[in-house]
Amino acid sequence: MDRRHEMNKIVDMRSDTLTRPTEKMRRAIYEAEVGDDVLGEDPTVNRLEAMAAERTGKEAAVLVTSGTMSNLVAILAHTHPGESMIVDHNAHVHLNECGSAAAFGGVHTYAVDLDEDCRPSLKNIRAAIRKANVHFPETTLICLENTHNLQGGVCTNVERTKAVCNMAHENGCKVHIDGPRIFNAAMALGVDVAQLAADADSVTFCLSKGLGAPVGSILNGPKDFIQVARRTRKALGGGMRQAGIIAAAGIVALEEAEKTVARDNALAKHFAQALLKEDLIELAPPIPVETNLIWCRPKHCPLPIAEVPARLKEHGVLLNASPIHNKIRLAVYNAIMEEDLPIVLEAFRHLPRS
Numbered sequence: 008m009d010r011r012h013e014m015n016k017i018v019d020m021r022s023d024t025l026t027r028p029t030e031k032m033r034r035a036i037y038e039a040e041v042g043d044d045v046l047g048e049d050p051t052v053n054r055l056e057a058m059a060a061e062r063t064g065k066e067a068a069v070l071v072t073s074g075t076m077s078n079l080v081a082i083l084a085h086t087h088p089g090e091s092m093i094v095d096h097n098a099h100v101h102l103n104e105c106g107s108a109a110a111f112g113g114v115h116t117y118a119v120d121l122d123e124d125c126r127p128s129l130k131n132i133r134a135a136i137r138k139a140n141v142h143f144p145e146t147t148l149i150c151l152e153n154t155h156n157l158q159g160g161v162c163t164n165v166e167r168t169k170a171v172c173n174m175a176h177e178n179g180c181k182v183h184i185d186g187p188r189i190f191n192a193a194m195a196l197g198v199d200v201a202q203l204a205a206d207a208d209s210v211t212f213c214l215s216k217g218l219g220a221p222v223g224s225i226l227n228g229p230k231d232f233i234q235v236a237r238r239t240r241k242a243l244g245g246g247m248r249q250a251g252i253i254a255a256a257g258i259v260a261l262e263e264a265e266k267t268v269a270r271d272n273a274l275a276k277h278f279a280q281a282l283l284k285e286d287l288i289e290l291a292p293p294i295p296v297e298t299n300l301i302w303c304r305p306k307h308c309p310l311p312i313a314e315v316p317a318r319l320k321e322h323g324v325l326l327n328a329s330p331i332h333n334k335i336r337l338a339v340y341n342a343i344m345e346e347d348l349p350i351v352l353e354a355f356r357h358l359p360r361s
């Protein structure tokens with residue numbers, strides 16, 4: 008009998024979006040003071056936005072429904088139709104947000120390679136910036152992702168971010184950081200989120216995902232930019248009225264952010280090391296795990312990657328595959344425990360080996 012049957016448990020590592028609100032969050036939601044946030048009268052939203060602005064070192068912040076909406080609002084507020092933004096080939100905003108910059112903003116997206124270390128490439132971004140010319144969509148925005156989801160949750164440090172931002176600004180471009188997991192990055196790098204975002208024009212992070220709130224992302228930036236973002240959020244249907252119900256859980260998530268991400272980062276590292284030690288996986292990219300995501304391939308496994316999740320599921324482990332990138336992802340979040348590791352190891356040991 009395998010351990011899963013002994014423990015009668017499914018280990019669900021498909022995504023860190025599977026977090027459920029904690030007791031403390033549920034209590035905060037119940038007790039939340041609310042008002043009409045579209046009129047700026049929800050005290051709980053106002054408090055959360057002030058906290059977020061302070062944590063990211065920006066003048067102002069606006070609560071939106073999701074990471075996707077946050078990125079779209081930022082792009083719309085930074086650009087005009089017919090302009091171009093630079094992303095990397097594996098950026099979430101490029102691959103996984105329904106082409107919304109093009110669909111709703113008329114914004115052209117130009118994708119470049121990251122550096123070999125999976126961080127933004129100054130050289131590639133510089134070469135891709137296109138100035139006013141009768142033929143070109145002019146580059147006005149550069150979008151960075153920190154941590155980088157598809158690149159194994161790797162972090163971009165303060166120095167690299169600063170270098171990209173300086174170069175962007177010298178060329179008349181703004182920089183937006185798509186940072187749903189930027190608290191994980193800050194923890195891994197031993198810096199504050201504000202330091203990581205200091206040189207960027209805007210930064211977004213998710214209250215849901217690893218931080219554990221049920222809903223919400225926050226876009227942060229200068230006051231005048233956030234004013235435009237508020238109007239854009241409203242235009243997209245994202246004015247949420249008594250959103251203090253959501254914000255209350257977000258405040259708890261932010262208060263506990265450091266504790267949460269420190270645990271998740273450490274546990275993900277521990278899982279990865281145990282899987283590597285038994286030669287059950289290879290990391291993809293081959294960079295030691297830094298934060299809460301483990302992207303990998305089962306080692307010596309002849310199965311097409313798309314079939315791996317179903318095999319692991321037979322042994323009590325759920326995870327996602329990205330066949331287009333030929334890899335699988337294990338996400339650590341607040342429901343994943345150290346005690347789950349033996350179940351995960353056992354499931355990988357059952358995969359066929361060639």
Ligand SMILES: Cc1ncc(COP(=O)(O)O)c(C=O)c1O
Pocket residue numbers: 072073074075076099100152154155156185187213224
């Ligand atoms: C890097 C990155 N950006 C943006 C998003 C979008 O967030 P949401 O699912 O809240 O729309 C995700 C979602 O996983 C993500 O990983």
